[in-house]
Amino acid sequence: MTGIEYDDFLNREYEPDSTDLVCTFSIDPAEDMSMEAAASRVASESSNGTWAALHVDEDELTHLGAVACGMDGNEITVAYPAELFEVGSMPQILSCIAGNIMGMKAVDAIRLEDCEWPKSITSGFPGPQFGTSVAREKLDAGDRPILATVPKPKVGLSTDAHVRVGEEAWRGGVDLLKDDENLTDQDFNPFEDRLAESLAARDRVEEDVGERKDYLVNVTAETNEMLERVDLVAEHGGGFVMVDIITCGWSAVQSVRDRCQDHGLAIHAHRAMHAAFDRMDHHGVSMRVIAQISRLCGVDHIHTGTAGLGKLANEDTPGINDWLHGDCHGLNPVLPVASGGLHPGVVDRLIDALGTDICIQAGGGIHGHPDGTHAGAKALRQATDASLEGVPLEEYAQDHAELATALDKWGAETPR
Ligand SMILES: O=C(COP(=O)(O)O)[C@H](O)[C@H](O)COP(=O)(O)O
Numbered sequence: 027m028t029g030i031e032y033d034d035f036l037n038r039e040y041e042p043d044s045t046d047l048v049c050t051f052s053i054d055p056a057e058d059m060s061m062e063a064a065a066s067r068v069a070s071e072s073s074n075g076t077w078a079a080l081h082v083d084e085d086e087l088t089h090l091g092a093v094a095c096g097m098d099g100n101e102i103t104v105a106y107p108a109e110l111f112e113v114g115s116m117p118q119i120l121s122c123i124a125g126n127i128m129g130m131k132a133v134d135a136i137r138l139e140d141c142e143w144p145k146s147i148t149s150g151f152p153g154p155q156f157g158t159s160v161a162r163e164k165l166d167a168g169d170r171p172i173l174a175t176v177p178k179p180k181v182g183l184s185t186d187a188h189v190r191v192g193e194e195a196w197r198g199g200v201d202l203l204k205d206d207e208n209l210t211d212q213d214f215n216p217f218e219d220r221l222a223e224s225l226a227a228r229d230r231v232e233e234d235v236g237e238r239k240d241y242l243v244n245v246t247a248e249t250n251e252m253l254e255r256v257d258l259v260a261e262h263g264g265g266f267v268m269v270d271i272i273t274c275g276w277s278a279v280q281s282v283r284d285r286c287q288d289h290g291l292a293i294h295a296h297r298a299m300h301a302a303f304d305r306m307d308h309h310g311v312s313m314r315v316i317a318q319i320s321r322l323c324g325v326d327h328i329h330t331g332t333a334g335l336g337k338l339a340n341e342d343t344p345g346i347n348d349w350l351h352g353d354c355h356g357l358n359p360v361l362p363v364a365s366g367g368l369h370p371g372v373v374d375r376l377i378d379a380l381g382t383d384i385c386i387q388a389g390g391g392i393h394g395h396p397d398g399t400h401a402g403a404k405a406l407r408q409a410t411d412a413s414l415e416g417v418p419l420e421e422y423a424q425d426h427a428e429l430a431t432a433l434d435k436w437g438a439e440t441p442r
Pocket residue numbers: 176178206207296297298329330331337338363364365366367368387388389390391
């Protein structure tokens with residue numbers, strides 16, 4: 027028997043091995059705490075320790091205890107043994123690495139900034155079924171960014187109006203119609219009517235324009251209901267579902283991912299409520315980690331911001347997108363979605379900042395076009411084509427009237 031105390035969770039000499047989950051936190055220790063004291067409490071509470079000294083078999087301590095092993099300024103590194111984690115359970119992992127420690131008195135603030143995921147953990151998760159390949163497997167976008175639009179007003183349109191807006195946008199050149207995060211199954215626009223009528227319109231447009239189109243229908247609901255909605259999407263011939271991944275929760279996301287595998291459906295992840303975790307730069311869970319978790323759970327698209335060119339608070343969009351595109355023990359890459367305040371006049375800078383393996387999503391930047399949705403969609407497509415051809419937007423606009431009108435209205439401003 028040996029005693030476990032906080033000091034047992036601190037070892038500056040420890041070198042994480044390839045099976046450890048290595049997490050980087052930034053912490054503000056409480057006034058009376060040294061960095062070491064705070065770091066050891068973080069490692070203890072997030073693995074197998076508690077506030078009181080315990081008397082246990084030495085093996086239990088060494089096998090399941092996390093180790094605070096790095097300290098650099100206010101950043102600490104904590105290594106977790108893989109055996110601490112249940113295979114394939116994102117809720118269980120988060121109850122460790124982003125659980126009680128978020129509210130500890132030992133720290134005034136703590137933020138989970140980044141994780142290095144070992145194969146022993148990633149192999150318990152499916153990862154994306156399609157990821158970036160949706161551009162070619164489900165759509166005809168080739169190597170250009172996928173273009174998507176969300177009808178506005180975000181809720182309140184009747185089913186007919188919603189479908190009409192979608193049809194105009196598809197015909198104008200966007201690939202994907204998307205529901206907004208708070209449109210699900212309300213009386214003014216019931217889920218199944220909207221699904222059936224939107225997909226019927228999609229089929230008509232595809233026939234006429236000769237390009238594949240699809241619909242990101244928001245299936246978000248209580249989990250069993252959500253799975254039924256996923257089945258309905260497959261029955262009606264849809265290729266994608268959209269899920270509000272934070273508000274419905276990780277366990278529900280895992281269930282949806284399983285069901286989508288049965289039907290060959292791709293998952294568009296909307297991140298509404300993420301800012302409750304990631305907006306503070308000194309506390310919470312970073313968007314980078316939320317994106318990592320989402321990839322493990324198997325979403326195909328995820329919103330990662332606009333590199334400062336849109337309406338929402340800024341974050342490290344290029345860094346997150348690089349991670350989503352990069353290798354992660356063979357999991358498919360995820361397609362990052364840039365959304366929030368985008369319009370044709372910022373598309374050139376967006377592609378410069380984020381490359382072409384992205385989805386560009388615009389709501390107001392299409393439907394707010396002075397000549398309406400069809401012209402707005404054309405302008406977004408023209409801005410994308412111009413950027414890929416390396417032609418300045420103003421020059422391209424000389425013989426593309428819809429883009430010219432959009433640039434007259436919004437210029438290159440980034441909205442607030
Ligand atoms: O409705 C929109 C965009 O509409 P618009 O194009 O009219 O601004 C999206 O839900 C949010 O912007 C998502 O933001 P994020 O991608 O940051 O989660």
